[in-house]
Amino acid sequence: RLVLHPHIQSEAQQEIATAVGLRPVEDSDVPNLRYLQAIVKEVLRMHPPGPLLSWARLAVHDAHVGKFFVPSGTTAMVNMWAITHDGSIWKDPWAFRPERFLEEDVSVMGSDLRLAPFGSGRRICPGRALGLATVHLWLARLLQKYKWAPAHKVQLNECLRLSMEMKTPLVCRVVQRE
């Protein structure tokens, strides 16, 4: 997404330069990088790496979920990908617009079911804080040091393996920043 939207990439680089300066970004800088956090949220919304939550859950007795009846023996899944692309929940769901998370603070940690890329409830991802901390730090460092551009036409098609992956791997041109 950042190679497709160079102005968003350079805005993130500008934020890092202002908040951190020339020394390498550290974990403790991340709370000051609000735009970077918004970019990560927007990517988790458009490309949830685990698009199907609860994908091996069996209803052991009859249950009612809202207006739906779930008979005993049903395997029920939550399609988070469909939720994060639902136009009745998200304005312009197909637009990559990190600013939406500056306008409204939506938690990705499982308390808001509009965006629960780590699941929610009893079987929520126990590695979510580690996952997010790693992605924020790596992304910030890779942006701080390099400019990223596509080497070929970027194909955004996805395919679900253990997690959701790009069908055609991304190939980038990387230029060291001054």
Ligand code: HEM
């Ligand atoms: C960005 C990174 C990550 C994402 C998007 C992610 C997403 C998810 C999702 C969607 C689930 C299923 C939740 C459900 O079925 O309701 C899950 C479960 C799980 N995740 Fe993660 N995860 C990430 C990183 C990690 C890391 C770093 C670890 C370990 C260090 C981890 C360990 C687990 C485990 C053990 C489960 C199964 C929990 C259970 O079934 O009780 N994950 N994760």
